[in-house]
Amino acid sequence: MVSLSAILAVTFCGICCKKYVEANISQKSRTTVKYTMKTLASSSETIIFMFLGISAVDTSKWTWDTALVLGTLFFILLFRAVGVVLQTYVLNRFRLIPLDRIDQVVMSYGGLRGAVAFALVILLDREKVKAKDYFVATTIVVVFFTVIVQGLTIKPLVTWLKVKRSDHHKPTLNEELHEHVALPPLTLFPSLKAFDHILAAVEDIVGHHGYHYWRDKWEQFDKKYLSQLLMRKSAYRLRDEIWDVYYKLNIRDAISFVDQGGHVLSAAKLALPSMPSRTSMSESSVTNLLRESGSGACLDLQVIDTVRSRRDKEDAAMHHVLRGSLYKPRRRYKASYSRHFISPDKQERQDKEIFRQNMKRRLETFKSTKHNVCSSKSKARLKEKGRKKAIPLLSQKNISLTKEAPNGKTHRNVPWQDAAPVLVMVSSEEEESDSSETEKEDDEGIVFVARATDEVLQGKTTPGSLDVCPSPCIIPPSPTLAEKELPWKGDQGDLAVYVSSETTKIVPVDMQKAWNQSISSLESIASPPGIESGPQHRRFACPVLEEQPQSASQAMPEQSSCFQFPSHVSKSGRSQSDSSPDGPEQQELQPLMATEEQGRMPPTAEPRWLMFNRASHL
Amino acid sequence: SVSHSQITRLYSRFTSLDKGENGTLSREDFQRIPELAINPLGDRIINAFFPEGEDQVNFRGFMRTLAHFRPIEDNEKNKDQNGPEPLNSRSNKLHFAFRLYDLDKDDKISRDELLQVLRMMVGVNISDEQLGSIADRTIQEADQDGDSAISFAEFVKVLEKVDVEQKMSIRFLH
Secondary structure (H helix, E strand, O other): OOOOOHHHHHHHHHHHHHHHHHHHHHHHHHHHHHHHHHHHHHHHHHHHHHHHHHHHHHHHHHHOOOOHHHHHHHHHHHHHHHHHHHHHHHHOOOOOOOOHHHHHHHHHHHHHHHHHHHHHHHHHOOOOOHHHHHHHHHHHHHHHHHHHHHHHHHHHHHHOOOOOOOOOOOOHHHHHHHOOOOOOOOOOOHHHHHHHHHHHHHHHOOOOOOHHHHHHHHHHHHHHHHHHHHOOOOHHHHHHHHHHHHHHHHHHHHHHHHHHHOOHHHHHHOOOOOOOOOHHHHHHHHHHHHHHHHHHHHHHHHOHHHHHHHHHHHHHHHHHHHHHEEOOOOOOOOOOOOOOOOOOHHHHHHHHHHHHHHHHHHHHHHHHHOOOOOEEEOOOEEEEOOEOOOOOOOOOOHHHHHHHHHHHHHHHHHHHHOOOOOOOOEEEHHOOOOOOOOOOOOOOEEEEEEOHHHHHHHHOOOOOOOOOOOOOOOOOOOOOOOOOOEOOOOOEEEEOEEEEEOOOOOOOHHHHHHHHHHHHHHHHHOOOOOOOOOOOOOOOOOOEEEOOOOOOHHHHOOOOOOOOOHHHHHHHOOOOHHHHHHHHHHHHHHHHHHHOOOOOOOOOOOOOOOOOOOOOOO | OOOOOHHHHHHHHHHHHOOOOOOOOEEEHHHHHHHHHHOOOOOHHHHOOOOOOOOOHHHHHHHHHHOOOOOOHHHHOOOOOOOOOOOOOOOHHHHHHHHHHHOOOOOOOOOHHHHHHHHHOOOOOHHHHHHHHHHHHHHHHHHHOOOOOOEEHHHHHHHOOHHHHOOOOOOOOO
16 A cells, blocks of 8 residues: 555564554464464475476576676675674774674675565566566575575585684584593683673673663563553463473473482473573683684693593593583573574573572572571562472372461471561472472471471561562571472372472561562563563562461462462462462553552552462363 | 773763762662663672672772773783783672672582572573573583582683673773
């Protein structure tokens, strides 16, 4: 109608609408759509290239003009180079690592024109554009040239120029190499990675990347107006989808855990990220060192014991292991999107792990430094992208047991309601090894661990705006307790309990606050690394707990499916069933809450902070 | 050496981090930065900001630590040969990193300290024994004076080929 390009219109439509569409449909639909689109894309590409090939031999479709063709070829190369140089000049003013000549050469050489150009030119209207045939001919030649000639030669060019590449086969390379060359000291590896992490951290402290300011602004605008318009209310329950994934992850963890017979660490059989690091330098730099230090290596050779062969193998193995397992520093930008592969988001698992460990360490520090302080608390662990670790769901069998437990021990209940969500540790039958915990009950189903000193309990006054994050994750246990991820008893079939086993920790009040804040802000990071989730995740984290001694049974889930944390303790009389219907509501409220400043705990706002109401799911 | 606009920018960042409005940052303020929670070395870096034993850092201290990360400029190599080295020299950068490893500040990275750092940076898939052996090998390779710990000089030697200047520099946007 307006004679604008349909193709580009569709492209932009896809870009803009993706977020809303994804939010509005269920997870299964989303998956279906995703894979369907990929299939369609692949087949369309094939078709268009077929069409291109056919057009090339069908002389009725084009008219040859030598000058035009040659001129075009020459000029596209020229102007691409010019464009790259100009833009890199501008960009280099802002980059720490400037793009050097070689990068620019590769970038300009890598300009492949393909299907879109051809499609556009074929769609030209012959009436309006008399010279269409010339264009078609030219375009065909250009496409052929760039795809075939440039496409095929770019790889040799890159190797010839010794460009640093992100490498996937380095271990083998090393294994070959190290027979001739000394492996760089193992110290290098962690140090290099350490530097990356350090840099990332300091950048965050500094609040680097000012352009995020604009991004944040856009996100806010988007959240306030657009999202409300374009997304269903239930889209705010985006988290559900995430919980599903999380849930499945946990099931898998739990199963593997059980299979392993209780070895703690194996429970976290999360694949460590294997995405290329932010700068590929750290990985490839080792190989570069090898390459560049070719001469230096010879010296080393003389020093090497000839008996090193076995050690070399160990070395190689260690290198391999280390390289595979070191955490990658946070990526700022999502990796390139491939039409043919969908890579799972491993970064998030890494984040989750690291977060967990960090919190554990923090708690341990506090525990050691403030030994006698009295509050017990557990922290929610939140993943950056809003994945929330699901709250432990107790199976029915467990529930009944737990109910008994708290009732009998009032002093334990107090802290629980008192401030912190209690950590319920569910152990499987194989697990009953935690007898070190004196307060632990070795019930068959649930091990209720609440560690708090009595003084804490009694002496603790309501910390006013103390917010506790009853939500998920719980954090690190005392040294006596082994940290475990315990499988749940899936006897109900569809209920899973995941607990990161922990005990209540004693954490000072101010720490809690900061903690909550960090957790909540974690959630609401409008993360620079491409966010897929729609609405910001709001702080699940910070509900306000009012301490009121109440019977523990309230805290215990009544419903089989959900375990709702002490949050409802704060408001007496809330029953579990209440929270169920309210769950979605609450979740809707959450995004709104998000707009409040991070630093402030919403005062008593959400009585029931219950995060995850799985009832609807199960 | 640091431009005025950079200082202003950093100061505004400092104040935005400083929720308590008392002109100093405490550890909680740092921990509030979400990305640090998912950085394996986050806590240590936070500690690096705080001078020995204190819990608050003022803006000057904040700047001092951040100054380690300024990119090394060529003209700085010429001046100040006699005076104290600028904070962002290569050796100071390395020293900063060294201090992250070396918790007890005895100027040596012992096996335990190395193990701790490795454990922090590595996922849970590696067992403790493996990690221990990695640490052992690392120390073996780097250790030259045979004290089974890595001293600063050894650390520097190991990293001599690494472009530390670039890896530990942040271009503060103007």
